Amino acid sequence: MKTCCYIERFATHDALTADPKKLVPDPMLRRRMSRVVKMGVLTAxxxxxxxxxxxxxxATGFGCLADSEKFLRNLLERDEELLTPTPFIQSTFNTIGAQVAFLCGCRGSNTTFTHRGRSFESALLEASMLLAEGSARRVLVGAADExxxxxxRVMERMGLWRGREDGEGATFLLLSRVPSSESRACLTAIDFPDEPLDKEQIAVRYVADRxxxxDYALTGCYPTASARTLVHGIEALGGSVRRVAVCNSYLxxxxxxxxxxCP
Amino acid sequence: MEQIIRELKEQIVEALNLEEISPEEIDAEAPLFGDGLGLDSIDALEIILILEKNYGIRLENTAEAKPHFYSVKSLAEYIVANRQK
Amino acid sequence: MRIAVVGIGIISAAGMGIAQTLESLRAGRSGIVPEPSHLATRHRLPVGEVARSNAELSEALGVTGTNSRTALLGMTAAAEALADAGGSRSNTALVSATSVGGMDLTECFFEEFGADDRRGRLRLAAHHDCADSTLAIARYCGVDGFTTTLSTACSSAANALMTAVRLLRHGIADRVIAGGADALCRFTLNGFRSLQILDPAPCRPFDALRAGLNLGEGAAYLVLERADEATKMPYCCLAGFANANDAYHQTASSPEGEGDYLAMRWALERAGVMPEEVDYVNAHGTGTPNNDLAEGIALRRLFGERMPLFSSTKAITGHTLAAAGAVEAVFAALMLRHGEIYPNLRFAKPDSRTKLCPVTRYRRQPLCNVLSNSFGFGGNCASLLFTRAE
Incomplete structure (x- = not known):
């Protein structure tokens, strides 16, 4: 499906520069954040x-896994008694989106997609539809997985790490309906082909220069790693590379x- | 009483993840909720669990118990009067 | 571009399928039972449990192998909706919402894995993520188009319906099956219990003495098409919708119900409907003191003294979490089609702060505009406006 909106800027968890205490000045807000929430909120x-x-x-493939596991373990170990509510509350899939809304006072549409390897692509599609229909001028879209x-261990036993490096991360992008002098890229398509495609077929079908x-050696393997790969794609634009296709085949x-x- | 106040401060810091506050920094007489320490409704539930787990106090009517949740000191007094363990 | 509802399917404590559900709703029969019989929990708390075991659900579907209860409920309701719409159509998308996914199976897995990470059957862990139930439904219903999963706590299914409308308007799909599924599991029952918001008795939405919610389970799906290409006489149209954030607290609603108010107001604006044109509101109305007060205040802010008829049907179904928005959207479609309102059970005395009295008995009433609310953790507020099909 064709899209037309602009990527104004992005941030990735591995290149955070700001002091967390400056981004979230209230220690009472920081204290409940699990690693994935912290990673997601700070990057956002x-x-x-x-x-x-x-x-x-x-977008998130697995959601707030650590808090889900904490609550589940407590539940089983304590035989369903004397359970602390905090990890349950923090285990909801929309925790990061909700915290960001709270911190920046955004009362507009707030949605979370969690569809395995297509979580981020679903979120990006939703964001581009919001912009195209005029429901929003600027949308923050991003992904996090821990x-x-x-x-x-579970995925190791399933044999899923053979030839792959596991990973985690958070990536956020600011999308705009109209271009500006700072636009880094134009998002031109999000597509879900029905059949496997090799690199050459993708280059031809999407008229891509690259x-x-x-590349899980680069990003680590996690359900929303394609958000990080997209940033690599945006960084690759320039010179003779006018158009880049990012291909995600997570599991x-x-x-x-x-x-x-190029915008 | 002093002993319980000290215990309680430590338990609160741990249960509520108040990583950046040391137990000594909590004023035993200052309000726990709102303007004082700034705790919220979820923290109230965590404190109810502290009472139940560590002192064997089961709150049947949380609305009636509300005044006891004003400060660390009022909680400590409530514990001294009602503790089962 | 008008969006038509051409098929509906449901399974909940109110019944298996549309016909049984309609009977319960009209009779004002509550599906809340004193304690769960299929869920292996030690808590004896009232719940809106679907009166079928996993084996019975599987058999009725004709499926074998391991499936989460969420997937089984979802397949049942989605297949009914698709059949109701007249069978399959090409370029059909599926947007499904869930908050627990395969947590029921993960709980079983962790009983062994928790103590020894070499143990636990991997087959049980493989269904953990939210996408699993969506993919099972897509396979079962032969969905050939775009498929995705949404999870925004208790407003999930309402948001799934909004995404479905977008997919139709942007021409990404010609038909969308949208809704949600959530099974009861120990994780959520204990989670809500730890928040101390479960009523130990059957819930009493909007009553002055309400003391919490009852958890429910179920699934509901609606088949949506562009009205000018609808393959069947529609139940109603989904004319307006909005997703607003309260931006106040992770679990509590703001005292002035800001998110609730904005969601309703924006949904009406998008549909071009004035507040006085709303005939009925299906409230989120969980029965917790906090939700019903904030929602009541928001309703008063929007409608003032000219409050339309309203009720919470959660006293019949329990709170079905991620499925609730779709369960209640199906109710809205039935109300508009048949010209009737389903009651808010166990209401006795209004809250003195809002003085709101819901409809407490089944009544016949022609309806044009029905508003349906779903609010969730994280301040996530969603409102849908359904209008009578012309």
Whole structure:
């Protein structure tokens, strides 16, 4: 599906520069944040740089795993008695989106997609539809997933790490309906082809000068790693590279494609 | 009483993840909620659990118990009067 | 572009399927039972449990193998909705909402894995993520188009319906099956219990003495198409919707019900409907002191003294979490089609602060505009406006 909106800027958890205490000055707010929430919220705020937005769309493959596990373990160990509510509350999939809305006072549309390897692509599609229909002028869209020892172990037993490095991360992008002098890229398509495609087929189909497939050695393997790969794609734009296709096939033989072009 | 106040401050800091506050920094007489320490309704539930787990106090009517949740000191007094363990 | 509801399907404590559900709603029969019989919990708390075991659900569906209860409920309701719409159509998308996904199976897995990470059947852990139930429904219903999963706590299914409308308007799909599914599990029952917001008795939404919610389970799906290409006489149209954030607290509603108010106001604005044109509101009305007060204040802010008829049907179904928005959207479709209102059970005395009295008995009443509210954790407020099909 064709889209037309602009990526104004982005932030990734591995390149955070701002002091967490400056981004979230109230220690009473920081104290309940689990690692994935902290990672997501801080990355979102760094991307936002205090700018007003009309909507927030987040993505996560597994949600707040550590808090879910904490509550589940307590429940089983304490035989369903004397359970502390905090990890339950923090385990909801929309925790990051909700915290960001609270911190930046955004009362607009706030949605969370959690569809395995297509979580981020779903969020990006929703964001681009919000912009195209005029429901929003600026949308913050992003993804976060955390690695936990239990999840690593379960997926290891399933044989999913063979030839892959597991990982975690958060990436946020600020999308705008209209371009500005600061626009980094134009988002031109999000697509879900029905059949597996190799790099050459993708380059031809999406008229791309470069095709970036998941590189888990670079990003680590997690359901929303394609958000991080997209940033690599945006950074690759320039010179003779006018259009980049990012291909994500997380635990799936059918790819999802995101296409960005020079603005 | 002093002993319980000290215990309680430590338990509150731990249960509520008040990582950046040390137990000594909490004023035993200052309000726990709102303007004082700034706790909220979820923290109230965590404190109810502290009472139940560590002192064997089961609150049947949380509305009636509200005044006892004003400060660390009022909580400590309530514990001294009602503790089962 | 008008969006039509051409098929509906449901399974909840109110019954299996549309026909049984309609009977319960009209008779004002509560599906809340004193304690769960299928859920393996030690708590004896009233719940809106679907009166079928997983084995019975699987058999009725004709499926074998391991499936989460969420997936089984979802397949049942989605298949009914699709059949009601007249069978499959090409370029159909599925937007499904869930908050627990396969947590029921993860709980079983963790009983062994928790003590020894070499143990626990991997087959049980493989269904944990939210996408699993959506993919199972897509396979079962032969969905050939775009598929995704949404999770925004208790407003999830209402948000799924909004995304569905967008997919139709942007031409990404020609038909969308949208809704939600959530099974009862120990995780949520204990979670809400730890928040001390479960009523130990059957819930009493909007009553002055209300003391909390009852958890429910179920699934509901609606088949949406562009009205000018609708393959069937529609139940109603989904004319307006809005998703607003309270931006106040992770679990509590703001004292002035700001998010609730904005969601309703924006939904009406988008549909071009004035507050006085609303005939009925299906309230979120969980029965917790905090929710019903904030929602009541928001209703008063929007409607003032000209409050339309309203009720919370959660006293019949329990709070079905991520499915609630779709369960109640199906009720809205039935109310508009049949010209009737389903009652708010166990209401006796209004809250002195809002003085709101819901409809407490089944009544026949022609309706044009029905508003349906779903509010959730994280301040996530959603409102849908359904209008009578012309």
């Amino acid at each position: 705020l760094e991307c936002l740089q205090g700018e007003r937005i009309d909507a927030i769309v987040t 690695r936990t020892p239990s999840q690593h 095709v970036l497939c998941d 799936d033989n059918r790819p999802s494609i995101i296409v960005v072009a």
